Amino acid sequence: MITPELLLRLELAELQDRYIATIDGDRLEDWPALFVEDGRYEIIPRENEEAGLPAPLMLCENAAMMRDRVTSLRHANIYAQPHYRHFLSGLSCRAIGAETAAMGCSYVVINTNQDGTSSVYQAGRYDDVVVRTAEGWRFASKRVVYDTLRVQTLLAYPI
Amino acid sequence: MITPELLLRLELAELQDRYIATIDGDRLEDWPALFVEDGRYEIIPRENEEAGLPAPLMLCENAAMMRDRVTSLRHANIYAQPHYRHFLSGLSCRAIGAETAAMGCSYVVINTNQDGTSSVYQAGRYDDVVVRTAEGWRFASKRVVYDTLRVQTLLAYPI
Amino acid sequence: MITPELLLRLELAELQDRYIATIDGDRLEDWPALFVEDGRYEIIPRENEEAGLPAPLMLCENAAMMRDRVTSLRHANIYAQPHYRHFLSGLSCRAIGAETAAMGCSYVVINTNQDGTSSVYQAGRYDDVVVRTAEGWRFASKRVVYDTLRVQTLLAYPI
Numbered sequence: 001m002i003t004p005e006l007l008l009r010l011e012l013a014e015l016q017d018r019y020i021a022t023i024d025g026d027r028l029e030d031w032p033a034l035f036v037e038d039g040r041y042e043i044i045p046r047e048n049e050e051a052g053l054p055a056p057l058m059l060c061e062n063a064a065m066m067r068d069r070v071t072s073l074r075h076a077n078i079y080a081q082p083h084y085r086h087f088l089s090g091l092s093c094r095a096i097g098a099e100t101a102a103m104g105c106s107y108v109v110i111n112t113n114q115d116g117t118s119s120v121y122q123a124g125r126y127d128d129v130v131v132r133t134a135e136g137w138r139f140a141s142k143r144v145v146y147d148t149l150r151v152q153t154l155l156a157y158p159i
Numbered sequence: 160m161i162t163p164e165l166l167l168r169l170e171l172a173e174l175q176d177r178y179i180a181t182i183d184g185d186r187l188e189d190w191p192a193l194f195v196e197d198g199r200y201e202i203i204p205r206e207n208e209e210a211g212l213p214a215p216l217m218l219c220e221n222a223a224m225m226r227d228r229v230t231s232l233r234h235a236n237i238y239a240q241p242h243y244r245h246f247l248s249g250l251s252c253r254a255i256g257a258e259t260a261a262m263g264c265s266y267v268v269i270n271t272n273q274d275g276t277s278s279v280y281q282a283g284r285y286d287d288v289v290v291r292t293a294e295g296w297r298f299a300s301k302r303v304v305y306d307t308l309r310v311q312t313l314l315a316y317p318i
Numbered sequence: 319m320i321t322p323e324l325l326l327r328l329e330l331a332e333l334q335d336r337y338i339a340t341i342d343g344d345r346l347e348d349w350p351a352l353f354v355e356d357g358r359y360e361i362i363p364r365e366n367e368e369a370g371l372p373a374p375l376m377l378c379e380n381a382a383m384m385r386d387r388v389t390s391l392r393h394a395n396i397y398a399q400p401h402y403r404h405f406l407s408g409l410s411c412r413a414i415g416a417e418t419a420a421m422g423c424s425y426v427v428i429n430t431n432q433d434g435t436s437s438v439y440q441a442g443r444y445d446d447v448v449v450r451t452a453e454g455w456r457f458a459s460k461r462v463v464y465d466t467l468r469v470q471t472l473l474a475y476p477i
Contacts, residue, residue, distance in 0.1 A: 002320050006332065009328075009332065010161070010169070014165065018249075020265075021249035021250075024265055083306050085267055085283075086248060086249065087248040087265070087267060087405050089338060089406055090335050090336075090339035091335050104339075105339075106338075106403040107403075108403055110267050112282055112306040118279050118282040119279055120438060123428045147403070147434075148430055148434060148436040149433070150433075150435055161319075161320050169320070169324050177410070179424075180422075180423075183408055183424055183443075244426055244442075245407060245408065245424070246405050247407055269426050271465040271466055275465075275468055276466070276467075277426070277441040277465060279438065
């Protein structure tokens, strides 16, 4: 028999895989629906986090702000479209009550640029809280803490 | 209790892991047996796929063609042996009837060249159909769609 | 129902994820406790392994030696602290009796250096034996066989 801990792990791994497949498959319109309506999304550099500085590089305080961001990205032709491939590892998860869990993992994003070269774009970790809803697990918050400090010209896109 | 969807996911993840372990462990002779006998394998650049162009870079229309390719690779000493390490993520799968399923994921291949340098060789996605056989799940088709467009000198080897 | 093979696979994947999360989260003090007390840890280049040469680059013959190494790393300020992110794939596992299993997978380590650049640091494979203890699965031996041969200045740290 599978334990409740391993079953939770499977369910949350499936959510993380769905999350990255949504971004990598360029289905950004589906990205906000992976959060609860008052879900929070932020991207911060590791150095800021370690120094206790709040300033995130990107912050959406609810799903409406995420939808706005997707609309902007689709209409502004400022940015060259990235071709991301996310890879995750080292998943840890921990139930917080019956309907809430904390979860973390490492990520690396491989990007293929306009001339077709693929390289490591960014590494870091996700530090998330998820809640069980009628539609399945959703993000109550996703905190993206990145290690990579070279200029992040593409960071208009969600990671 | 584990759901049928999560169980399918585990079984298919195991098949994908076996697939990449076979290539990365240089057990190419076992590669064709991961397909059904009339299974199809193709590698195509993403740009061709998006443009609706059929021309694949590599195409095997059945397992016999795959076995021939392995024989060629083992006997032709044209190519420096690559040292691939495949990494997969973002697995999605969907049952199509009781004995068939569609599955997709991202991949990145890290290669270590002759002087011992490891780097990103190729990123892309798998777009597969699998069928349940007496020996377990096997590929009915594997479609490798790659993002990376710099010269692919090693593409004689399966990805 | 989940099979015993898939359940073992889930349990061992969880151990590997815990292992890499311990290193990547810089909780090195917890690293030796993932081994049994007489557990063995070694890092060897693939070329040595293929040539049957024993000489490992790092060897700890029990958990006490691992704890000593962590103490040294914490007190010697010789090495710039690496920021590793491990990614695993291609997990295979095989029961050897009721309480022991063999397991292997590929790894790639992405490192972010002092000026904030992230790149492929090392690729290779783990070749492990694990045993079931009262506290769960633990490593009886972990053999790290690396492909990457450029100078490994950071190899004082566990991989």
